[in-house]
Amino acid sequence: MNTTPDAKRHAYLHELGARVRALRARRGLTRKAVALAGGVSERHLANLELGTGNASVLVLQDVADALQCTLAELLGDVTASSPEWLMLRDMLTPLDDAALARVRVAAAQVLGQTPPTTARAKRIALIGLRGAGKSTLGARLAKHLSCPFTELSHEVERLAGCSLNEIQALYGINAYRRYEHRALVNTIESNEAVVIAAPGGLVSDPSAFNQLLSHCTTIWLQAKPEDHMQRVMAQGDTRPMQASPEAMEDLKSILAGRAAFYSKAQYTLDTSAHPLEHTFEQLKQLVDRAISA
Numbered sequence: 001m002n003t004t005p006d007a008k009r010h011a012y013l014h015e016l017g018a019r020v021r022a023l024r025a026r027r028g029l030t031r032k033a034v035a036l037a038g039g040v041s042e043r044h045l046a047n048l049e050l051g052t053g054n055a056s057v058l059v060l061q062d063v064a065d066a067l068q069c070t071l072a073e074l075l076g077d078v079t080a081s082s083p084e085w086l087m088l089r090d091m092l093t094p095l096d097d098a099a100l101a102r103v104r105v106a107a108a109q110v111l112g113q114t115p116p117t118t119a120r121a122k123r124i125a126l127i128g129l130r131g132a133g134k135s136t137l138g139a140r141l142a143k144h145l146s147c148p149f150t151e152l153s154h155e156v157e158r159l160a161g162c163s164l165n166e167i168q169a170l171y172g173i174n175a176y177r178r179y180e181h182r183a184l185v186n187t188i189e190s191n192e193a194v195v196i197a198a199p200g201g202l203v204s205d206p207s208a209f210n211q212l213l214s215h216c217t218t219i220w221l222q223a224k225p226e227d228h229m230q231r232v233m234a235q236g237d238t239r240p241m242q243a244s245p246e247a248m249e250d251l252k253s254i255l256a257g258r259a260a261f262y263s264k265a266q267y268t269l270d271t272s273a274h275p276l277e278h279t280f281e282q283l284k285q286l287v288d289r290a291i292s293a
Contacts, residue, residue: 129254
């Protein structure tokens with residue numbers, strides 16, 4: 001094994017590039033969008049992701065800002081800020097993902113962040129990428145349950161007083177996330193029973209996602225990438241294909257980057273496996289069991 005200083009530096013740059021790619025995929029951002037938001041050249045960012053660019057600290061900070069993360073997270077050392085963090089990290093590092101999930105749930109209960117199961121059972125949150133069927137199935141499910149249906153993206157637009165595109169163009173992605181979080185909190189606090197269609201990128205905001213998991217019965221509507229794309233285009237939106245000839249690969253990358261987060265939902269339903277009516281019957285049965293549990 002090559003452990004020379006040059007080899008170590010080379011390995012670190014590749015690890016750094018992999019973290020940048022993973023964070024970008026999780027946020028659902030193109031390389032061009034990150035470059036514009038961070039004020040760096042797209043070529044410089046490409047070299048950084050490939051592990052061939054040795055960026056300055058200032059450039060890394062610009063990239064971290066564009067990716068809505070801390071520089072420490074980008075550098076891979078987010079849990080080194082205090083003795084308590086270090087001790088927690090030492091306790092948690094050996095645990096597998098299932099054990100970590102149990103710790104997270106227990107911590108939320110200790111901190112009073114989790115309502116009783118009965119209080120969240122009738123709030124149904126559908127998560128997944130655009131085109132998974134959240135709007136179609138969510139509206140029908142709300143009618144079945146005789147409760148409101150909330151498209152969280154519409155609530156964001158109502159709060160901001162402008163469209164989603166205008167929010168991001170005028171105020172940036174961080175402002176959008178703040179509106180999104182506020183819309184979620186408002187919806188939860190205003191409804192004991194509701195079906196929520198969550199925006200696909202909500203899972204990339206840990207605070208909002210924790211709120212969703214703690215206060216709602218969550219269901220990941222899972223679909224094949226091809227179905228995601230076809231359904232979006234069937235709605236008359238051809239922007240995904242016009243924006244990039246690699247749109248399908250971008251979609252697959254986003255899905256791969258978010259899959260581990262979507263899988264934190266209590267339930268998963270494959271909307272590609274069966275026709276709409278059959279899928280809706282499966283969803284109704286799943287939700288009815290969850291509410292009566």
